[in-house]
Amino acid sequence: MRIARLTRAKGSRHTWCAVAAVLALVAAWAPGQERATLTVLFTSDMHANVLPFDDVRNRPTSGSVAQVATLIARVRRESSRVVVLDGGDAIQGTPLGYYAIAAGRANGPDPTVAAMNLVGYDGAVLGNHEFNFGLDVLRRSLEQSRFPWLAANISGAKEARLPIASEVVVKRGGVRVAVLGLTTPNIPRWELSGHWVGLSFADPLAVAAARIPELRKRADVVIVVVHAGFERDLETGAAEGSEDENFAWRLAQLDGIDLLLTGHTHRDVPPRALGKTVVAQPGRWAERVTRVDLDLGRKGRGWGVIGWHGENVKTVGETPDPRVVSAAAEAEARVKAEFARPLGRLEGPLKVASLPMSDDPSLDLIHAVQLEASGAQLSLAAPLRGGWLEFPAGVVTPRLAYALYPYPNTLVVVRLTGSQLRDVMEHAVRGWVGLDCGGGGTRLLRDPELPPYNYDTLQGATYFVDPSAPVGARVQGLRVAGKAVQGGDTFTLAVNSYRAAGGGGYPHLAGAPRVTEIDRPMLELLVEYFVRHGTITPASDENWSFTVPLREAQAPRPSAAVH
Numbered sequence: 001m002r003i004a005r006l007t008r009a010k011g012s013r014h015t016w017c018a019v020a021a022v023l024a025l026v027a028a029w030a031p032g033q034e035r036a037t038l039t040v041l042f043t044s045d046m047h048a049n050v051l052p053f054d055d056v057r058n059r060p061t062s063g064s065v066a067q068v069a070t071l072i073a074r075v076r077r078e079s080s081r082v083v084v085l086d087g088g089d090a091i092q093g094t095p096l097g098y099y100a101i102a103a104g105r106a107n108g109p110d111p112t113v114a115a116m117n118l119v120g121y122d123g124a125v126l127g128n129h130e131f132n133f134g135l136d137v138l139r140r141s142l143e144q145s146r147f148p149w150l151a152a153n154i155s156g157a158k159e160a161r162l163p164i165a166s167e168v169v170v171k172r173g174g175v176r177v178a179v180l181g182l183t184t185p186n187i188p189r190w191e192l193s194g195h196w197v198g199l200s201f202a203d204p205l206a207v208a209a210a211r212i213p214e215l216r217k218r219a220d221v222v223i224v225v226v227h228a229g230f231e232r233d234l235e236t237g238a239a240e241g242s243e244d245e246n247f248a249w250r251l252a253q254l255d256g257i258d259l260l261l262t263g264h265t266h267r268d269v270p271p272r273a274l275g276k277t278v279v280a281q282p283g284r285w286a287e288r289v290t291r292v293d294l295d296l297g298r299k300g301r302g303w304g305v306i307g308w309h310g311e312n313v314k315t316v317g318e319t320p321d322p323r324v325v326s327a328a329a330e331a332e333a334r335v336k337a338e339f340a341r342p343l344g345r346l347e348g349p350l351k352v353a354s355l356p357m358s359d360d361p362s363l364d365l366i367h368a369v370q371l372e373a374s375g376a377q378l379s380l381a382a383p384l385r386g387g388w389l390e391f392p393a394g395v396v397t398p399r400l401a402y403a404l405y406p407y408p409n410t411l412v413v414v415r416l417t418g419s420q421l422r423d424v425m426e427h428a429v430r431g432w433v434g435l436d437c438g439g440g441g442t443r444l445l446r447d448p449e450l451p452p453y454n455y456d457t458l459q460g461a462t463y464f465v466d467p468s469a470p471v472g473a474r475v476q477g478l479r480v481a482g483k484a485v486q487g488g489d490t491f492t493l494a495v496n497s498y499r500a501a502g503g504g505g506y507p508h509l510a511g512a513p514r515v516t517e518i519d520r521p522m523l524e525l526l527v528e529y530f531v532r533h534g535t536i537t538p539a540s541d542e543n544w545s546f547t548v549p550l551r552e553a554q555a556p557r558p559s560a561a562v563h
Helices: 013-027 065-078 095-101 111-119 135-143 204-218 248-252 322-327 329-339 361-374 398-404 418-428 522-533
Strands: 035-043 082-086 123-125 167-172 175-182 221-226 259-261 268-274 277-282 288-299 302-314 344-346 350-352 378-381 389-391 394-396 411-417 432-436 443-446 457-459 461-465 475-480 490-496 514-518 544-546
Touching: 035 065, 035 175, 035 221, 035 259, 035 277, 065 082, 065 111, 065 288, 065 322, 082 167, 082 175, 082 221, 095 111, 095 135, 095 329, 111 322, 123 175, 123 221, 167 204, 175 204, 175 302, 204 221, 204 248, 221 248, 248 259, 248 277, 259 288, 268 288, 277 288, 277 302, 322 329, 329 398, 344 522, 350 361, 350 398, 361 378, 361 398, 361 411, 361 457, 361 490, 361 514, 361 522, 378 418, 389 398, 398 522, 411 418, 418 457, 418 475, 418 490, 457 461
Parallel strands: 035 082, 082 123, 175 221, 221 259, 259 277, 378 490, 461 544
Antiparallel strands: 035 288, 167 175, 268 277, 268 302, 288 302, 344 394, 350 389, 378 457, 411 490, 411 514, 432 443, 461 475
16 A cells, blocks of 8 residues: 655654554555545636736746646546546636736626636635635636635625625535635735725634544545645744734644645645644645645545655646637737836836835835825825836836736725834834845845835835844834935825735735725726826935945745755
8 A cells, every 4th residue: 555655854753653653554454445535636826827928028838727727637637536626716817817807897707717617626725816806806716616615604695796606516426525614814914904804714723623524524524725825834833923914823733634735825735744734835826736646545434644745836837728828818918908008208227126225216116106196295106016027118018017016906095194104114124034244245134934025115215224233123224305204203104905904914904094095996096197197217316225235135045944
């Protein structure tokens, strides 16, 4: 029989404990027992990457639903017992998805759902980004699905006319498989209230604990699919400080789960044992498919899991399924036409930054739009596009707007005191962890666990950042309109809806008085800004800087890699 393939480092005490548990389980089964194999295929956080092409960078990509379709079809030809699942954040994330279902009066077919229908998914869990475009858009997409969408911890779906189920039980070759779906309860924190009105989100741990015993009575195999990641390091068990957002570690401790499939954090976690539970996560953007083969043995009239093996399979190199390519052709043509539409002129080249090493023209352009659209005194923004992307001088099209702002966030204006503003800015620079002054220059070191989109900068004020100062005392000389900020001062601050809901752990923003809400995507506001101004001259006003000249930013090597 096949024994679990574990991914821990050789010699790990946890590895041998897991192997011993598997061997004990195998020993309990009679040698002549009838056997079977159930293959589970899982994707998550595909973010509308239907085709293997990046329309913003105008180049091929390394993953797509079209390639997932080819991989899954091949597995299905090899086995009749296959279950295909998705962990959410599927319909949002690319221009293809946005212009098909959310831009302007778009109300056509959802290209991601159409592709998933062709793949033949057995179920998908709602992620937080499914709510980005509001309930009307979400409802249309769900109604087009030929597979169930799951979220057992959401209440009020029927009243909101959303076709959402708690779980699904499928049969494959006489094997009954129960799939329980759970989503993040933080959607009300991250989305404007109109995007989830009438819905409530329960504690997923409590819901799972209540539902799993019942599912065990109805099925041979119980799978939990959750749109959340791990709040603890998988090697050491050390807390990572994300317990308010991630809970997969705690879920894995519950009895009765054969397989726990996770998402949300975009990590590549090949199948592995976590206590008594097999867990996995397939990364992002349809670049990988988690495959877990569950070895089953007869147990009375049913089946039980007696072993497993699995891996995360890359989709790069797979030939895109022509059916998916054909189904997405009309939506892709719409994107190309939109990205060719002239809006104005760029007077000089513009680099879209990935990390604010200095005051940056691309970030200042976002600030300008936020300030003009909101009328606020100050603006808070971070780089949202990973990696560098350069636009030459010449005609401006919506491609630049999408490069600057790939997320459908809206704007919120909050009121803060001077003390609160200082706290916010100290949080924004917390990721700088030290200086390396060797090698002919000063190198700024940053926290490798903190993504660039959590390094916000402030516009409408002037300030310095001292990365060598103690945490909480790094922002110096903070002034607004030339006047030093005092604790009792008050300011209006424009932030995106994610920040206003507490995203990124920024203090005070979620509880601050809201002056106004602009329920329109920043992408639309950027496009209107380009049209209104006509000519865009890339420039930064140097309103902030570090207190030392820096050569580059480097993330220190993590002490223990996560596999």
